[in-house]
Amino acid sequence: MTYVAPGDPHELARSVRAGFADHYGREASVVGRAPGRVNLMGEHTDYNHGLVLPVALPHATYAAARLRDDPADGLVRVASAQQAEPWEGQLAAVGPGTVDGWAAYAAGMVWALHERGHEIPGVDLYVDSTVPLGAGLSSSAALECSVGVAVAVALGLPLTPELRRDLVSAGMAAETEIVGAPTGGMDQTIAMLGEAGAALVIDFDLPEDRGRSTQVRLGLARHSLLVTDTRVSHALVDGGYGQRRADCEEAAAVLGLSSLRDADLDAVARIADDRVRRRARHVVTEIARVRECVDALAAGDLDSLGRLFADSHLSMRDDFEISCPELDVAVAVAVEAGAVAARMTGGGFGGSSVAVVPDERVDAVARAIDAAFALEGFTPPGHLRAEPSPGAGLEG
Numbered sequence: 001m002t003y004v005a006p007g008d009p010h011e012l013a014r015s016v017r018a019g020f021a022d023h024y025g026r027e028a029s030v031v032g033r034a035p036g037r038v039n040l041m042g043e044h045t046d047y048n049h050g051l052v053l054p055v056a057l058p059h060a061t062y063a064a065a066r067l068r069d070d071p072a073d074g075l076v077r078v079a080s081a082q083q084a085e086p087w088e089g090q091l092a093a094v095g096p097g098t099v100d101g102w103a104a105y106a107a108g109m110v111w112a113l114h115e116r117g118h119e120i121p122g123v124d125l126y127v128d129s130t131v132p133l134g135a136g137l138s139s140s141a142a143l144e145c146s147v148g149v150a151v152a153v154a155l156g157l158p159l160t161p162e163l164r165r166d167l168v169s170a171g172m173a174a175e176t177e178i179v180g181a182p183t184g185g186m187d188q189t190i191a192m193l194g195e196a197g198a199a200l201v202i203d204f205d206l207p208e209d210r211g212r213s214t215q216v217r218l219g220l221a222r223h224s225l226l227v228t229d230t231r232v233s234h235a236l237v238d239g240g241y242g243q244r245r246a247d248c249e250e251a252a253a254v255l256g257l258s259s260l261r262d263a264d265l266d267a268v269a270r271i272a273d274d275r276v277r278r279r280a281r282h283v284v285t286e287i288a289r290v291r292e293c294v295d296a297l298a299a300g301d302l303d304s305l306g307r308l309f310a311d312s313h314l315s316m317r318d319d320f321e322i323s324c325p326e327l328d329v330a331v332a333v334a335v336e337a338g339a340v341a342a343r344m345t346g347g348g349f350g351g352s353s354v355a356v357v358p359d360e361r362v363d364a365v366a367r368a369i370d371a372a373f374a375l376e377g378f379t380p381p382g383h384l385r386a387e388p389s390p391g392a393g394l395e396g
C-alpha cells in the first residue's frame with residue numbers, strides 16, 4: 001500500500017522554478033501555491049445555494065510565473081509538468097470556447113483577472129502539482145488559484161483578504177466560462193481561504209454564488225482523514241454533473257422556489273417525477289447533514305459522524321446516483337476495517353472516498369481497500385493522508 005506524497009513545499013517550489021527556467025530559458029519571478037481539497041459533507045449543494053464542508057489538502061499545485069517584458073506583447077504561454085502539450089496565444093483572443101484542454105483552466109484564470117480590470121502585459125506560466133488530476137480532489141481549482149496567486153503577485157498586488165475573494169470569483173469564472181464546466185464555488189473558496197487544522201463551512205446562500213465561510217476546528221483527536229482515489233476518472237462520464245444540476249433546477253421550479261436550499265422535505269416528497277424527487281431529497285437532506293456534521297466535528301462526536309457519513313453515501317448512491325462500484329467497495333471496506341466514518345466525496349462518477357480512521361488503523365484500512373480492489377479486479381487505488389492544510393499563498 002502506498003500513499004500519494006504531498007511533497008515538501010520548498011522542494012516543489014524549487015523544482016517548479018527549475019521547470020520554468022528549462023522551458024522558457026529565463027527565471028520565474030514568483031511561485032504561487034494552491035491546495036486540492038477533500039469535502040467532508042455537502043455534495044452538489046453549492047450550486048443549490050446550500051452548505052459544504054471542505055478541508056484543504058497538503059497536496060497542492062505550484063505555478064511559477066513571469067510577466068512578459070514588453071507591455072504591448074499580450075502573449076500568454078502555459079506549460080505543465082503533468083501535460084505533454086503546452087499552449088500559447090494572445091490574451092485578447094481568450095474567451096468562451098477558444099482554448100481547448102487543460103490550458104483553458106490556466107489561460108482562463110489570466111483572462112478572468114484581465115476581465116476584473118487588471119492590466120496584464122502577457123505572462124509565461126509553468127505548473128507542477130501533487131494533487132491527483134480528475135480524482136474529485138479539485139486539481140482544477142488548485143490550478144486556477146495557483147495561477148491566480150502567481151499572476152496577481154507578479155503584477156504587484158498584495159495578497160489581502162479582498163484579493164483572495166477576488167481570486168475565488170475569478171477562478172469560478174475561468175472554470176464556468178472558459179472551461180465550460182458548470183461547477184459551484186466550493187473548490188476555489190477552500191483553495192483560497194482554507195486554514196491549517198480546520199475545515200471551512202461555506203454557505204452559498206448569497207447573491208452571485210459568493211459563499212460566506214466560517215472555520216470549523218476539527219475535534220478529531222487521534223484520528224486521521226484517509227482519502228482513497230479509486231482511479232476511476234469522472235471525466236469519462238462528462239455530462240453527468242450538468243444533468244444533476246439540471247434535475248435540481250427542475251425540482252426547484254416544480255416547487256416554485258428559486259433554489260432547493262429552502263425546500264421542505266414534505267413538499268419534496270410530493271414531487272411526482274421519481275428521479276427529480278430523489279435528486280431533490282438528496283440535496284435537502286445533504287444540506288441538513290452539513291449542519292449536523294459541523295456540530296459532530298466540533299464536539300468530537302464520532303458516532304454521529306459515522307451515521308452522517310453513512311447516510312450521505314447512501315443518499316449519493318441511491319437518490320443522486322453519482323457513486324460507482326469502486327466507491328461503494330472503498331466505503332464499505334473502510335468501515336469493516338475500522339474507519340469510524342466513510343463516504344464518497346467530490347462530484348462523483350468515480351473520484352475519491354474519504355474516511356475518518358483511528359490513527360493506528362490507517363495503514364490497515366488502506367491495505368484492506370487494496371486487497372478488496374485486487375479481489376474485484378479493479379485498478380489499484382491511491383491513498384492520501386489529508387492533514388488539514390493552509391489555503392493558497394506564495395512559496396519559495
Ligand code: ADP
Pocket residue numbers: 061080081082083101102103105127128129132133134135136137138139140141143235346
Ligand atoms: P478535479 O478538479 O477533481 O481534479 P476536474 O475534471 O475538475 O477534476 O479537473 C481536472 C482537469 O484539470 C485535468 O483533466 C486537467 O485538464 C486540469 N488540470 C488540473 N491540474 C493540472 C495540472 N497540474 N496541469 C495541467 N492540467 C491540470
Ligand code: MG
Pocket residue numbers: 138139140141187
Ligand atoms: Mg475540478
